[in-house]
C-alpha cells in the first residue's frame with residue numbers, strides 16, 4: 001500500500017513555537033521541542049519572554065474551562 005510510504009514521521013507540534021519538531025519533551029499531553037525547552041530554562045524570570053512561556057504553559061497545566 002502506498003499509504004504506508006506516504007506516512008512519515010513529522011514529529012509533533014510544539015506548544016511554544018508551534019512548529020513541527022522531531023525532538024522534545026512531553027508535558028502532560030503537550031509537546032515542547034528541545035529548542036524551546038532550553039530557551040525556557042535560560043530565560044530569566046524578570047524577562048518578558050518568561051511570562052510568555054508561562055502563559056503558554058498555563059494552557060497545558062490548566063484545563064480550559066469556560067464558565
Ligand SMILES: [Zn+2]
Pocket residue numbers: 014015016017018019021032033034035036037
Ligand atoms: Zn518549540
